[in-house]
Amino acid sequence: MHATLPLLEHTDFPPLTRTRLEVLQVNLGYRCNQSCLHCHVNAGPTRREQMSVQTLDDVLAFVANSGIRVLDITGGAPELHDGFTRLVEAARAQGVHVIDRCNLTILNEPGFEHMAAFLAQQQVEIVASLPCYLEENVESQRGKGVYRSSITALRKLNALGYGQADSGLQLNLMYNPAGAVLPPPQPQLEADYRRELNARAGIVFNRLFVLANMPIQRFGSTLVSKGQFAAYMTLLKSAHQDSNLDTVMCRSLVSVDWQGFVFDCDFNQMLDLPLELGDRPRVHISELQVDALEGCPIAVADHCYGCTAGQGSSCGGALD
Numbered sequence: 001m002h003a004t005l006p007l008l009e010h011t012d013f014p015p016l017t018r019t020r021l022e023v024l025q026v027n028l029g030y031r032c033n034q035s036c037l038h039c040h041v042n043a044g045p046t047r048r049e050q051m052s053v054q055t056l057d058d059v060l061a062f063v064a065n066s067g068i069r070v071l072d073i074t075g076g077a078p079e080l081h082d083g084f085t086r087l088v089e090a091a092r093a094q095g096v097h098v099i100d101r102c103n104l105t106i107l108n109e110p111g112f113e114h115m116a117a118f119l120a121q122q123q124v125e126i127v128a129s130l131p132c133y134l135e136e137n138v139e140s141q142r143g144k145g146v147y148r149s150s151i152t153a154l155r156k157l158n159a160l161g162y163g164q165a166d167s168g169l170q171l172n173l174m175y176n177p178a179g180a181v182l183p184p185p186q187p188q189l190e191a192d193y194r195r196e197l198n199a200r201a202g203i204v205f206n207r208l209f210v211l212a213n214m215p216i217q218r219f220g221s222t223l224v225s226k227g228q229f230a231a232y233m234t235l236l237k238s239a240h241q242d243s244n245l246d247t248v249m250c251r252s253l254v255s256v257d258w259q260g261f262v263f264d265c266d267f268n269q270m271l272d273l274p275l276e277l278g279d280r281p282r283v284h285i286s287e288l289q290v291d292a293l294e295g296c297p298i299a300v301a302d303h304c305y306g307c308t309a310g311q312g313s314s315c316g317g318a319l320d
Contacts (some may be wrong), residue, residue, distance in 0.1 A: 004220035209317030244312035
């Protein structure tokens with residue numbers, strides 16, 4: 001796989017500093033039951049990186065003592081981690097809002113048939129990857145059979161109350177473009193998803209988030225192989241909007257990798273660009289002090305233009 005950091009690290013991206021920490025995003029590991037072309041984590045069934053019990057305990061201690069409002073759990077498929085349910089239960093017991101970044105198909109895998117009901121019982125918000133409402137488009141990105149399995153999982157979630165009015169169970173879908181283009185306007189695409197998924201499969205959901213593809217890991221390497229990397233970077237830079245700088249997710253979020261080291265965002269984690277905190281080259285979650293973060297610089301490189309191009313992009317969808 002082509003390394004993309006050398007193509008990104010010499011940057012003119014505007015400097016950013018942190019505000020108050022609100023969201024702790026935790027990557028439990030890179031193992032996944034899928035291998036998607038757009039995956040910025042390069043996750044898949046053969047990956048074995050997984051958070052240790054000790055590091056999971058360090059995360060739980062930080063959640064208990066930091067005053068964060070949101071725990072955002074990701075992977076890979078985070079549900080594959082043996083400590084996933086313990087992490088969720090402990091955070092919810094402390095009144096922390098929990099987000100599960102779910103690929104949907106994991107909910108149908110043997111041994112995980114109970115997972116949808118567990119998420120509902122814990123009132124976990126689900127952000128579910130579904131790159132299109134058309135079967136052929138989903139399977140071109142994610143593999144044969146993924147679309148039908150995703151629809152089965154969505155129906156299961158709807159039956160539990162997810163996406164239903166006044167249920168309190170949030171079901172949000174996540175869209176990534178199929179190639180080296182910016183996502184379409186979020187409100188327009190959300191209306192299309194809502195209409196088509198209901199007509200085709202009776203599916204309901206709360207919101208659609210659109211996320212630009214990041215020129216890193218598997219997607220970035222594919223761009224290099226196809227000779228499209230430079231053109232995609234030109235597209236991102238030409239669409240940059242200064243107004244998005246105030247609301248990029250890295251200003252109020254930190255990302256923790258499977259080893260417990262802290263990064264400004266999940267994308268920096270994948271490039272191994274650690275969070276800058278004084279003269280310390282790398283900070284572990286067990287050492288992190290919330291009060292030391294506010295006002296600190298954020299590590300930036302050219303991939304950051306993916307978050308500020310056009311309507312903006314974040315793990316919570318468009319910024320504007």
